[in-house]
Amino acid sequence: MNDKTPARWQRKKDARPAEILDAALTLFVEKGFRATKMEDIARAAGVTKGTPYLYFHNKEDIFKAVVRDTIVARFNDLRSSMQQQHGSAAQLLQWALDGWWEKIGSGRAAGLCKLMMAEAANFPELAQFYYEEVILPGRTFTAQILEQGIARGEFRPVHIDHTVDTLVAPLLTTMIWGHSFGCVPACQTATTAQPQAFLHHALELVLRGLQATPQGTPA
Amino acid sequence: MNDKTPARWQRKKDARPAEILDAALTLFVEKGFRATKMEDIARAAGVTKGTPYLYFHNKEDIFKAVVRDTIVARFNDLRSSMQQQHGSAAQLLQWALDGWWEKIGSGRAAGLCKLMMAEAANFPELAQFYYEEVILPGRTFTAQILEQGIARGEFRPVHIDHTVDTLVAPLLTTMIWGHSFGCVPACQTATTAQPQAFLHHALELVLRGLQATPQGTPA
C-alpha cells in the first residue's frame, strides 16, 4: 500500500524463491508435473514468466526444490512434535500417527508424496533423495518403536520390515486415495470421507495383531 | 507369413488393436501417460505413426481402452480363479490375496493401477469407470467375506469399510511401491524385494487383529 515501507519489499525480495516454490507446490499437487506450466507457477507466485529462472535452473529443478523444501520442513515439524514423547510402544505409534496426520497427511505435503510416487521413476535422483530423507528415517523410527515394543514384551516378535510396511500402508493409502480418486466427486469411499477414522481403525487392527498373546496364534 | 516379401507393412487388422494396446500398456506403465509419445506406441507395436489412429480416436482413447481392456481381462481372470472356493473367511482372504497377486499384483496390470491413481484426477470419466468396475466390486467382494466371518463368529464385529481399506492398503502399497521407488535401484526396501512375503505378513497381522477374542480388547 505504502511505498515508503521498504521493509515489506525487502522481505518480499528474500521471499521470492519461497513464494515460487509455494505456488509450484500447489500447482504440482493439483495438476501433476507435466501439466503444470511454468507460466502458471510464475503467475501464481505473483511474478512473470522469466523470474523463476532467476532462482531455478529449470522446471525439473523447481520440482526438486519443492520436494526437498517441503519434505525437510514437514519432517522438522514432525520430528519436533515427536520430541520427548514417552509411553508404551502402542501409544508412541498412535502419537506418531496423529502427528503425521497433522503435519503431513492432512496438508499439501500428502499430495506431494503422491506426486513423488507418480514421478519417482522419472526422477531417480530425486527419488533417492526422498528415499534417504523420508523413507529410511521414517522406517527406522517406526522400526525402533516396534523393537522397543517387542523388547518390552508389549508386542509379539515379528518381522520388523514387513510390519513397518504394514503400519505405513494405511498412511500411503490415505495420501494416494485422497489425491487421486478422492478428487473425483463420483469416486468417494469411506476412506476419503473420514481419513482419520480409517487411520485410527487400521492402527488399532494392526496393534491387536501385534499384541503379545499368551495362548498362541490364530489358525 | 512369407518372409520373402519385403512388404513395407503387414496386414492384420484383427490383431492390430490388441498389439497397439499391448504396446501402449507397457509404455504407459513405464513412462506415464504424458511422457509416452504416440509414435513410441506405434513403433513398439511395429507400425508407423498414423496406424494407431485407424483404431483409436486419440491418445486418451488409447489410454481408456488400455484401462478397460486390461481391467476387464484381469478381473475376469481373477473372478474365475476365485470360483467355488470354500473355507473359513480367513482362508478365503488368503486365497483372494494369492489370486490377486498372481493375476494382477505381479504383472503389468499393477503398473496400470498405479498409473490410474496418478492420472485419476486428469481423467475423471475414466476414473469413474475404474471405480465402478474395479474398486466397488473389489470392496464388495472383500466386505462380503468379512461379514461372513463376523456372522460365523470367526471375526470380531468391526467397521466394515475401514477394515476393507485396511486389507486393501497392503495391496495398494505393493503396486505403487513396485512401480515407483521400486523401479529405482537405489530405493529398494523389503517390500519391493519380497512383495509376496510382505503381503502374507500383512494379511496375517490384520487377521490376528480381527480374531474374535473372548477375553476383551487390548489397551
Add this chain to the structure above:
Amino acid sequence: MNDKTPARWQRKKDARPAEILDAALTLFVEKGFRATKMEDIARAAGVTKGTPYLYFHNKEDIFKAVVRDTIVARFNDLRSSMQQQHGSAAQLLQWALDGWWEKIGSGRAAGLCKLMMAEAANFPELAQFYYEEVILPGRTFTAQILEQGIARGEFRPVHIDHTVDTLVAPLLTTMIWGHSFGCVPACQTATTAQPQAFLHHALELVLRGLQATPQGTPA
C-alpha cells in the same frame, strides 16, 4: 436386388467413373476442394477408398475431370437448347438467360463455377481449359448477339467487351452469392431469395440502357 440381372451390374461397372465424378461434384461444391476427402468421395460413390485411384490419378485429377465433364455436358445442353432461336437481339438475350438459368445457374454446375473462381489461381491449367471452353465461347456468343442488335439498329453502338461483361455480371453474382453467403441462413438477400427475378430485372435494366434512343445520352 436380383443378382441374376447382370445387365445392371454391367452398366454399373461402366458407370463407375461417372458415379465417382458425380459424388465428387456434389462434395466439392458443398465443401470446397481441400475440405473434401478422397474417402468421402469414395463413400458417396458407393465404393471404397482405393477405387477412385483405379480411374483417376489423384484428387486433383478428379477435380479436373469434374470440371471438364460437368462443363462439357452443361454446355452441350445449353447449346442444343439455344438451337434455332430466332427473334430480336433482346429476345435472344432473354432466351439465353432463361436457358442458362435452367441448365446451369439453378443447378450444381453453378456451384462448380463458383468453385472454379475460388480455385482458379491454384489450378492454372484447369483455369485455362475453363477459359477456353466456357468463358471465351460464352463471351463470343453474347458478343455476336450484341453485334447483331447493333447492326440491326436495335442497340446503340457500345463497347462490346465491356457490355458482355455487364451482361454476364448478374449471372456471376447469382452463382457466387448463392453458393457463398446464400448458404448461410443469417446472410440472405433479395438475390438469394429470388435469383430469377433478379436476373430478369438486371437484364431489363441493361437492355434499356442498350436501347437505341433518338434523343441522346443521359447526363
Add this chain to the structure above:
Amino acid sequence: MNDKTPARWQRKKDARPAEILDAALTLFVEKGFRATKMEDIARAAGVTKGTPYLYFHNKEDIFKAVVRDTIVARFNDLRSSMQQQHGSAAQLLQWALDGWWEKIGSGRAAGLCKLMMAEAANFPELAQFYYEEVILPGRTFTAQILEQGIARGEFRPVHIDHTVDTLVAPLLTTMIWGHSFGCVPACQTATTAQPQAFLHHALELVLRGLQATPQGTPA
C-alpha cells in the same frame, strides 16, 4: 535500432499483430485459407512459428482478424471519402464507384472480398459479421441514393433490391475476376485488363436503364 546486435529477434509488441495480419492478408489472398501455412505467415511477418500464437488463438482467429481489420479500415476510408458529396443521384453513384475502386477494388481488400465469398460457407459466423458490417451497409447506402434519385424524378421507379444488386454485380465481378482468372496469364479478358473502364461502362449502361423516360418502356 542498433545493427551491431546480432539479435535473434526484435521486440516490437505493438507492431507485431499488425505485421502478422498484413502478412496473413497477402498470403490468404494469394493462396487461400487452407493452403496458407501458419509458418508461412510467420516467416512473411519476419517471426518464427510460435510467435503468431502469442497474438492470435489459431489460424481461424487470424483469418477473422484479417477480415475484421481490413474491412473496418477500408470501410472507414471509403466512408470518409464519401463525406459531404453533393450532386445528382447519378453523380453520387459515380463518386461512390470511384471511391470504392480507389479504396477497395484496386487493392488487396478486393482479394479479401473474393476470399470471403470462397470461404463464407466454411465460416458462417465470420460471414455474418461481413454481411452485417459490409454487405448490409453497402446495400443501404446504395439503396438510399437510388431512392433519392427516384424521389427527385431522376430515375424511374424500380425494384430497389434488385437494382442495388444490378449496380453491385459489376463490382463483384471485378473483384472476383481479378483474383481468379485474372491471376492466370492465359486467361485475361477486357475486364481484367481495364477494370476501371469496365466499371464505368457498366455504371453508364445501368444509369441509362434507370433514366426516367417520358415516352414509355422498350419492348
Add this chain to the structure above:
DNA sequence: AATGAATGAGACTTCATTCAT
C-alpha cells in the same frame, strides 16, 4: 532483479496415396 516478447524443438493428428490380397 525483473520483465515478457520471441524462439524453436517437439508432440499430436490428418489424409492423400499405395499396394498386397
Add this chain to the structure above:
DNA sequence: TATGAATGAAGTCTCATTCAT
C-alpha cells in the same frame, strides 16, 4: 476390378527456455 490396412509427409499448436531491455 476392388478392397481397405498401412504409410508418412505435412500441418497445427504448445510450452520450456532465452535474453534484450
